Amino acid sequence: MSGKDIRVDVHHIARVEGHGNIVVDVKRGELKEVKLEIVESPRFFEAMLVGRRYPEAVHITSRICGICSVSHANASIKAIEDALGIKPTWQTEVLRKILMAAEIMDSHALHCFFLAAPDFVGAPSVIPLASTSPEVVKTAIRWKKLAHDICDTIVGRHTQPISMVVDGFTNRVTEDQMRELRSKIKEVLENDVPKTLEFFSKLKIPAFERKTDNVCLTQPGEYAFYDGAIKSSKTGEYKHRDYKLKIAEQVVSHSTAKQAFGPVKPYMVGALSRFNNNFDQLMPKAKEVAEKLGLEAPSHNPYQITNAQIVETVHCMEFMMKLFDELLSRGIKDEREERPPIAGWTTKLPPINKSWGVGVVEAPRGLLVHEYKFNNDGMIESANCIIPTAQNLANIEADMRKLVPGILDRPKEEITLLLEMLVRAYDPCISCSTHMLKVDFIE
Amino acid sequence: MKKPKVGFFEFTCCEGCQLTVLSLGDKLLDLFESVDIVNFREASSYKGQDYEIAFIEGSISTSKDIERIKEIRARAKICVALGACAHLGGVNAIRNFQRQSDVRWRTYGDKAWLFDSILAQPIDAVIKVDHVIPECPIDKKEFLRATASILLGKKPFIPDYPVCVDCKMKANVCLFHKPNPIACMGPVTRAGCGAVCPSVGNACEGCRGLIPDPNLSAWEEVLKEHGLSIEDILKFYHMYNGLMGVRR
Ligand code: SF4
Ligand code: SF4
Ligand code: SF4
Numbered sequence: 124m125s126g127k128d129i130r131v132d133v134h135h136i137a138r139v140e141g142h143g144n145i146v147v148d149v150k151r152g153e154l155k156e157v158k159l160e161i162v163e164s165p166r167f168f169e170a171m172l173v174g175r176r177y178p179e180a181v182h183i184t185s186r187i188c189g190i191c192s193v194s195h196a197n198a199s200i201k202a203i204e205d206a207l208g209i210k211p212t213w214q215t216e217v218l219r220k221i222l223m224a225a226e227i228m229d230s231h232a233l234h235c236f237f238l239a240a241p242d243f244v245g246a247p248s249v250i251p252l253a254s255t256s257p258e259v260v261k262t263a264i265r266w267k268k269l270a271h272d273i274c275d276t277i278v279g280r281h282t283q284p285i286s287m288v289v290d291g292f293t294n295r296v297t298e299d300q301m302r303e304l305r306s307k308i309k310e311v312l313e314n315d316v317p318k319t320l321e322f323f324s325k326l327k328i329p330a331f332e333r334k335t336d337n338v339c340l341t342q343p344g345e346y347a348f349y350d351g352a353i354k355s356s357k358t359g360e361y362k363h364r365d366y367k368l369k370i371a372e373q374v375v376s377h378s379t380a381k382q383a384f385g386p387v388k389p390y391m392v393g394a395l396s397r398f399n400n401n402f403d404q405l406m407p408k409a410k411e412v413a414e415k416l417g418l419e420a421p422s423h424n425p426y427q428i429t430n431a432q433i434v435e436t437v438h439c440m441e442f443m444m445k446l447f448d449e450l451l452s453r454g455i456k457d458e459r460e461e462r463p464p465i466a467g468w469t470t471k472l473p474p475i476n477k478s479w480g481v482g483v484v485e486a487p488r489g490l491l492v493h494e495y496k497f498n499n500d501g502m503i504e505s506a507n508c509i510i511p512t513a514q515n516l517a518n519i520e521a522d523m524r525k526l527v528p529g530i531l532d533r534p535k536e537e538i539t540l541l542l543e544m545l546v547r548a549y550d551p552c553i554s555c556s557t558h559m560l561k562v563d564f565i566e
Numbered sequence: 567m568k569k570p571k572v573g574f575f576e577f578t579c580c581e582g583c584q585l586t587v588l589s590l591g592d593k594l595l596d597l598f599e600s601v602d603i604v605n606f607r608e609a610s611s612y613k614g615q616d617y618e619i620a621f622i623e624g625s626i627s628t629s630k631d632i633e634r635i636k637e638i639r640a641r642a643k644i645c646v647a648l649g650a651c652a653h654l655g656g657v658n659a660i661r662n663f664q665r666q667s668d669v670r671w672r673t674y675g676d677k678a679w680l681f682d683s684i685l686a687q688p689i690d691a692v693i694k695v696d697h698v699i700p701e702c703p704i705d706k707k708e709f710l711r712a713t714a715s716i717l718l719g720k721k722p723f724i725p726d727y728p729v730c731v732d733c734k735m736k737a738n739v740c741l742f743h744k745p746n747p748i749a750c751m752g753p754v755t756r757a758g759c760g761a762v763c764p765s766v767g768n769a770c771e772g773c774r775g776l777i778p779d780p781n782l783s784a785w786e787e788v789l790k791e792h793g794l795s796i797e798d799i800l801k802f803y804h805m806y807n808g809l810m811g812v813r814r
Contacts, residue, residue: 166578167669167670167672170672171669186656186657187580189584189585189586264592264595271589279766280762283703288768459767463745467769505672
């Protein structure tokens with residue numbers, strides 16, 4: 124089959140906020156073009172923030188993405204606290220870490236069960252799966268519900284959190300609530316994980332490797348989601364305020380998502396990068412799960428991202444239990460009087476010290492950066508939000524450039540499926556990973 | 567009985583409302599059983615074009631959106647606006663009150679001209695909407711209740727009284743009266759969420775839209791007493807209710 128012309132147009136996804144297409148163009152057996160196009164409506168969040176009172180940014184930017192609204196809220200809060208020169212209390216930070224872990228668990232469960240699982244059992248979606256493999260769907264529902272219960276209790280609502288604000292929370296959780304959540308996590312961890320492993324260990328992961336630059340947060344003492352320095356497996360570590368040394372942004376015409384990539388080469392963010400860079404800090408059960416799934420750090424196979432997400436999900440459950448234990452042993456305090464939280468519509472706002480602030484967290488899909496500049500009245504003057512999927516676009520294209528020449532002799536359906544699965548593996552936002560693909564081969 | 571065919575569609579938004587549907591827990595399985603979902607990008611790769619009920623999430627913000635939503639309207643017997651983006655324009659409409667050339671430049675620099683974009687609008691600016699399920703994001707219980715009503719051929723009940731009523735019933739201390747007051751839009755906003763935001767100590771931002779005949783001037787006076795400027799008050803409206811003047 125080599126020597127022929129192939130054009131693959133996969134009408135797909137690739138969200139920063141939405142859909143995308145894969146375009147691969149082969150002329151006489153030679154790869155001419157590989158593109159991942161984003162064709163979603165532009166959102167303009169950075170512009171919307173201009174002129175707003177600083178704490179309003181939290182609830183506006185959490186509306187960038189319904190799947191990772193907690194991550195956006197945390198990145199936004201951290202950018203503002205950076206500019207205010209505030210270090211939140213220990214309790215506030217622990218609660219934020221629990222929220223991050225719950226969101227990552229929810230998002231990964233959605234990807235692994237609702238999106239990836241149907242592929243592996245040859246079903247078009249989770250809907251028929253509900254009758255053919257009800258246990259799998261029910262497990263997914265239990266995991267998601269657990270994550271939602273945790274967020275609902277701590278911040279009033281999971282999608283679009285309410286009470287997490289600058290320098291604290293506007294509500295207070297009780298120790299009884301914490302104990303209840305902890306026991307729910309324990310139950311899921313003990314009952315569901317073995318069954319889940321059995322299901323996912325049967326998955327066939329396509330063989331493909333490309334060594335890339337793994338980028339994620341890292342910090343001593345724990346597997347970083349909430350805080351840390353930016354670590355590149357190739358170029359070392361960067362402080363959060365120096366993020367631009369690693370991440371440059373450019374607008375490419377085929378995408379409404381701005382592509383982000385390091386000054387030198389494409390890099391990967393997300394579960395597999397975190398797994399590769401911070402493997403040693405995973406909780407014990409998560410390490411066991413990795414072993415059972417045959418996943419070893421470092422892995423250079425992007426199709427392994429789904430497995431890395433399963434490992435992280437187990438880690439998140441164990442990690443949350445550990446944090447709940449720490450909270451309960453110290454006792455939960457009402458800190459609102461001593462440290463009044465600064466909500467979006469708090470009427471009297473403390474002045475901003477520094478003219479700019481940066482917040483970096485690990486969203487489920489990888490490194491998320493918010494940077495704001497402020498004027499003297501505490502109004503936002505400009506904003507920059509760099510979203511994980513935007514950072515992965517260049518890396519996915521680089522993977523496709525390596526993958527395609529090696530599989531040109533295979534049937535069209537297989538080429539398409541492998542490309543589709545590759546993009547899906549990156550989990551470029553749920554909406555991106557599901558809809559039907561229109562494929563044109565020009566021969 | 568033949569199950570009604572249902573489609574979920576998204577325009578400009580965070581997709582948090584569709585995700586809320588996917589997070590219904592056990593009730594999600596009931597939903598799968600009582601309707602035939604032929605179009606749900608968040609959950610399925612299958613795309614059917616024969617639906618009777620269309621749940622539409624998100625705002626209209628490109629010229630292509632207008633064509634697409636008109637096609638959906640032409641196919642569906644019933645169109646339901648899902649969430650604040652579809653109902654009110656949502657946070658997407660914040661930029662309507664800024665200069666559009668600035669908005670585009672700030673996000674895409676000199677490539678701004680490459681992207682199709684018009685002012686963000688609620689879906690009823692373009693098509694006839696039969697029912698609204700408000701809030702940002704939609705409330706799970708309200709969604710189930712409203713969907714049940716729609717399937718029975720009835721109009722879903724959405725209250726007309728303000729959030730303050732629900733808030734008082736929960737015996738919350740009013741945010742305006744706290745030691746560090748937080749301005750709240752509860753007095754002019756449509757209830758039905760159980761005052762979920764004030765109940766966890768944060769402002770109602772008006773995401774369910776205004777009540778009929780709200781006493782806006784009295785509310786604005788209270789905000790001014792708390793030191794908010796006219797500009798601040800306008801920004802408060804712009805969170806979700808910037809287009810109210812156009813709508814009323
Ligand atoms: S109404 Fe809110 S939660 Fe729903 S799509 Fe719009 S921004 Fe997202
Ligand atoms: S907190 Fe808000 S909703 Fe509650 S009573 Fe006060 S103004 Fe009304
Ligand atoms: S309290 Fe206000 S902002 Fe919060 S959900 Fe209800 S209507 Fe929306």
